[in-house]
Amino acid sequence: MTTNGPATAAPRGRPRNAAVDRTVIDTVLRLIADGASIGDLTMEGIAREAGVGKATVYRRWPGKDALLLDVLTAVDSPPPLGCRSGDLRHDLILAIDYIRRRSLAKRESALMRSMVTQMESSPELWKRYHDTVVAARRRMLTSLLEDAVTSGQIRPELGADLDLLTDMVVGPVLARATLRPDAPLPDDLAERVVDTLLEGMRPRD
Amino acid sequence: MTTNGPATAAPRGRPRNAAVDRTVIDTVLRLIADGASIGDLTMEGIAREAGVGKATVYRRWPGKDALLLDVLTAVDSPPPLGCRSGDLRHDLILAIDYIRRRSLAKRESALMRSMVTQMESSPELWKRYHDTVVAARRRMLTSLLEDAVTSGQIRPELGADLDLLTDMVVGPVLARATLRPDAPLPDDLAERVVDTLLEGMRPRD
DNA sequence: ACGATACGAGACGGGGCCGTATCGTAAAGC
DNA sequence: GCTTTACGATACGGCCCCGTCTCGTATCGT
Numbered sequence: 001m002t003t004n005g006p007a008t009a010a011p012r013g014r015p016r017n018a019a020v021d022r023t024v025i026d027t028v029l030r031l032i033a034d035g036a037s038i039g040d041l042t043m044e045g046i047a048r049e050a051g052v053g054k055a056t057v058y059r060r061w062p063g064k065d066a067l068l069l070d071v072l073t074a075v076d077s078p079p080p081l082g083c084r085s086g087d088l089r090h091d092l093i094l095a096i097d098y099i100r101r102r103s104l105a106k107r108e109s110a111l112m113r114s115m116v117t118q119m120e121s122s123p124e125l126w127k128r129y130h131d132t133v134v135a136a137r138r139r140m141l142t143s144l145l146e147d148a149v150t151s152g153q154i155r156p157e158l159g160a161d162l163d164l165l166t167d168m169v170v171g172p173v174l175a176r177a178t179l180r181p182d183a184p185l186p187d188d189l190a191e192r193v194v195d196t197l198l199e200g201m202r203p204r205d
Numbered sequence: 206m207t208t209n210g211p212a213t214a215a216p217r218g219r220p221r222n223a224a225v226d227r228t229v230i231d232t233v234l235r236l237i238a239d240g241a242s243i244g245d246l247t248m249e250g251i252a253r254e255a256g257v258g259k260a261t262v263y264r265r266w267p268g269k270d271a272l273l274l275d276v277l278t279a280v281d282s283p284p285p286l287g288c289r290s291g292d293l294r295h296d297l298i299l300a301i302d303y304i305r306r307r308s309l310a311k312r313e314s315a316l317m318r319s320m321v322t323q324m325e326s327s328p329e330l331w332k333r334y335h336d337t338v339v340a341a342r343r344r345m346l347t348s349l350l351e352d353a354v355t356s357g358q359i360r361p362e363l364g365a366d367l368d369l370l371t372d373m374v375v376g377p378v379l380a381r382a383t384l385r386p387d388a389p390l391p392d393d394l395a396e397r398v399v400d401t402l403l404e405g406m407r408p409r410d
Numbered sequence: 411a412c413g414a415t416a417c418g419a420g421a422c423g424g425g426g427c428c429g430t431a432t433c434g435t436a437a438a439g440c
Numbered sequence: 441g442c443t444t445t446a447c448g449a450t451a452c453g454g455c456c457c458c459g460t461c462t463c464g465t466a467t468c469g470t
Contacts, residue, residue: 013415014467020417035325039244044457053418058459110325116383117322120240120315134384154406163388164377164397165406171376172369178321178383179339183368192369200405201359201370218445219437225447249427258448263429 016060024050024057025074028067033107038068038118038125065122072128075111077136084144088153089194091144096173096190099137103177104185113178141166168197221265229255229262230279233272238312243273243323243330270327277333280316282307282341289349293358294399296349301378301395304342308382309390318383346371373402 027050031041043064047054061067085091102108112133119126142162149159158165172193176183232255236246248269252259266272290296307313317338324331347367354364363370377398381388 011415012469013413014417014469016416037242037244037322037326039242040326042457043459047418051418053416054420054458055460056417059416063459113322113324117242117318119318119386121242121245130384152408155404155408158401158406161397164394165401167377167381168373168398168401171378171380172372173376174384175376175379176372179335179379181324189369192366193373196363196370196373197402198405198407199360200403200407201363202403202405203357203360204409216445217439218443219439219447221446247427248429252448256448258446258450260430260449261447264446268429 020052020056021060021070024052024060024067025071028071029075029107029111032114033110035110038114038122041068043067065125068125069128072115072125072132075108075133077133084147086151088144088148088151089198092141092169092194092197093190095141095144096169096193099170100173100177100185100190103173109177109181116178137170138166141169145169169193225257225261226265229257229265229272230276233276234280234312234316237319238315240315243319243327246273248272270330273330274333277320277330277337280313280338282338289352291356293349293353293356294403297346297374297399297402298395300346300349301374301398304375305378305382305390305395308378314382314386321383342375343371346374350374374398 024046027046028041031046031049032038041064043057044054046067047057050057057067061070083094111129115126115129119130142165145154145162145165146159148154149156149162154165173185173189176189177185229251232251233246236251236254237243246269248262249259251272252262255262262272266275288299316334320331320334324335347370350359350367350370351364353359354361354367359370378390378394381394382390
């Protein structure tokens with residue numbers, strides 16, 4: 001502790017330009033959205049593309065990993081659906097449609113694809129992405145399904161594995177967005193997924 | 206055409222060692238399985254890791270892209286389930302369990318993750334993977350579902366979008382394998398997915 | 411005005427990969 | 441035996457990135 005006060009003391013000299021942080025982070029997201037993989041990114045290339053001195057980047061982040069960690073936290077997932085109507089069908093459709101709309105955003109889908117590849121080689125990066133984005137979405141759905149089981153809107157025996165139910169809800173949209181980027185994500189996709197899931201594929205006598 | 210016969214004439218000099226081809230391709234698959242992304246792979250590193258001269262690799266493939274194309278075709282997906290019992294539930298379980306077992310193989314899942322990231326930057330590579338692996342699996346499932354619609358084992362109105370049904374069948378397993386490598390893929394996963402899909406989540410009165 | 415820090419630009423030595431070429435050796439046909 | 445091609449090893453010039461450092465300039469607190 002070298003500071004003399006609780007407010008981290010007074011900085012002297014010219015203050016840092018906060019806009020530079022955002023420009024660099026935005027540049028990284030843009031490069032990823034344009035098809036660059038994590039391995040393609042270089043500190044030098046990022047600085048060049050951002051129109052920023054290389055030293056300026058190194059002044060903020062010690063290396064590519066630290067920069068990418070900040071990029072991930074900057075992907076602000078706005079609180080994924082806090083409201084809850086109580087009607088399972090309605091709430092499920094809202095939740096899935098949120099993921100569907102997110103998957104339509106080129107930045108988010110490209111970022112997800114990049115992170116998925118990096119989970120082995122940079123587990124720290126993957127953990128951050130998982131905790132920030134993946135886990136947040138799952139939590140929302142799992143609690144939604146849990147309440148539906150207790151309120152009798154879902155067969156009780158299915159409540160034994162909410163994890164599986166969650167995967168069955170998000171799986172279709174994610175699989176389409178991840179593995180078939182050319183396939184459409186039509187407006188009524190969420191609605192149709194939910195209706196089929198709730199009613200089942202088999203004829204109801 | 207410089208050959209003088211239909212059998213590509215007679216090669217002179219020392220013949221190529223076919224084992225080298227396999228060694229190199231296996232090395233690439235191993236590196237990918239060990240966490241390397243496509244961008245991390247280098248012709249020099251591959252040759253070094255394979256215990257092979259760099260010139261020997263270049264003698265067979267003009268560059269990394271060509272080598273990777275051969276790697277993809279070497280991932281022989283054995284004919285995905287040609288048999289068909291006629292019982293939708295049974296056949297679906299077999300098909301999904303095939304994908305589940307494939308996802309448990311480290312090589313295959315790592316390769317899929319890598320390809321998913323490369324789809325933007327190297328569309329040719331992605332197309333090969335998609336046609337070889339993804340499309341083959343989908344075809345199997347879509348025709349399975351199609352027959353089930355005509356035989357009345359699936360509600361007729363769902364037959365309007367077999368593509369969606371296919372995504373709902375493969376989605377859960379793929380989502381779990383892709384986005385949650387730490388989550389288990391238990392033996393009875395396919396069975397439970399199919400049962401929930403066929404019966405629906407809602408209580409049947 | 412002055413010292414301190416930030417900025418864009420770019421030089422710098424070091425290192426890795428690129429694709430090619432050159433070794434000496436090995437394995438085939440003639 | 442001679443030619444031809446393949447092989448592992450390695451050297452080569454070129455390129456790009458690394459992380460640090462030095463410029464000249466700009467912007468803050470004092």
